[in-house]
Amino acid sequence: MAHRPTSVKSLPLKSMPALVLLNPHAQGGRAARRAPMLQHWLMQNAPHTEFAAPDSVQEAHARLRALPRGSRVVAVGGDGTLNRWLPALLDGGHALGVVPMGSGNDIARALGVHALSLDDALSRALRGPLRPLDVGVVEAEGLCVPFLSSLAAGFDAAVGLRALWGPRWLRGQPRYLWATLRELAALRCWPVRLSCDGQTVWTGEVLFASTLNTPTYGSGMPVAPQARADDGRLEVLRAAAMGRVHVLALLPRLLRGTHLTDPRVALQACISLTLDSDAAPLPVAADGEYLGQFRRLRVRVMPSALPATVA
Numbered sequence: 001m002a003h004r005p006t007s008v009k010s011l012p013l014k015s016m017p018a019l020v021l022l023n024p025h026a027q028g029g030r031a032a033r034r035a036p037m038l039q040h041w042l043m044q045n046a047p048h049t050e051f052a053a054p055d056s057v058q059e060a061h062a063r064l065r066a067l068p069r070g071s072r073v074v075a076v077g078g079d080g081t082l083n084r085w086l087p088a089l090l091d092g093g094h095a096l097g098v099v100p101m102g103s104g105n106d107i108a109r110a111l112g113v114h115a116l117s118l119d120d121a122l123s124r125a126l127r128g129p130l131r132p133l134d135v136g137v138v139e140a141e142g143l144c145v146p147f148l149s150s151l152a153a154g155f156d157a158a159v160g161l162r163a164l165w166g167p168r169w170l171r172g173q174p175r176y177l178w179a180t181l182r183e184l185a186a187l188r189c190w191p192v193r194l195s196c197d198g199q200t201v202w203t204g205e206v207l208f209a210s211t212l213n214t215p216t217y218g219s220g221m222p223v224a225p226q227a228r229a230d231d232g233r234l235e236v237l238r239a240a241a242m243g244r245v246h247v248l249a250l251l252p253r254l255l256r257g258t259h260l261t262d263p264r265v266a267l268q269a270c271i272s273l274t275l276d277s278d279a280a281p282l283p284v285a286a287d288g289e290y291l292g293q294f295r296r297l298r299v300r301v302m303p304s305a306l307p308a309t310v311a
Helices: 026-045 057-066 079-091 106-111 118-127 155-164 172-184 244-256
Strands: 018-022 050-052 072-077 095-100 130-140 143-147 150-153 190-196 199-212 234-240 265-270 272-276 282-286 289-294 296-309
Touching: 018 026, 018 057, 018 118, 026 050, 026 072, 026 118, 057 079, 072 079, 072 118, 079 095, 079 106, 079 143, 079 289, 079 296, 095 106, 095 118, 130 282, 130 289, 143 282, 143 289, 150 155, 150 296, 155 172, 155 199, 155 282, 155 289, 172 244, 190 234
Parallel strands: 018 050, 018 072, 072 095, 095 296
Antiparallel strands: 130 143, 130 296, 150 199, 150 282, 190 199, 190 272, 199 234, 234 265, 272 296, 282 289
């Protein structure tokens, strides 16, 4: 996102209340060790900024609800952290800054802050220009969940669940590759009907049918290179049913971003979609957070719903 020139509003830190919110459970609990470093940086560079390390999602939401509307919130964590805190960020009309400290960090990649040092990421998150981001929303059997990066449905959601419970010493793409190989042992495909903007575009078995708001998911896999989090659209990535040998052949292409030349893979932009799987419920994950299994999904985009800092 950061490479496209745009007209943005740069706000000085003193013009809006700010809170740095650390998820101490990110990176398997290793993020908690960064708390003293973060507090020291704030004392030196932003002494009037609040700092908190909530121990639960409920505690984080309480801190966010207590902020004045339209505050700047610097989330220190990964994609899962942002997903859990997103409802309260939206409810409060807050602006988001990201200091990446997770296993995937695909939202940080889309914002252009993934490779920044801790000092630079903090400075940018607190003082950088704001750009409105789109937010996806999935509704399924009484569930309504917003997401910033991806909604995985099918094989990739099952992989995401395995990755959450993977070895703590594995991080980033190696963790997802380990989970993928484990999921291959129990490979499944799902018969679905996929409709985009009211038109049926696919009826048949799929390996996965996932929705992207950012170019990457799964810790940097460039699966939807044309996706942008500020264009008012979502990208639906679909892979037809295939066996283990073909899945293994597809994996390196997903990692390189060359998968779209495979005739069994399709990418389509839309504003809303429905996904029906009457024969068997689909495993579903939002921003890497496993939501459960569902037979019907309704997905839509909320354009320009969340101001965020970009590099």
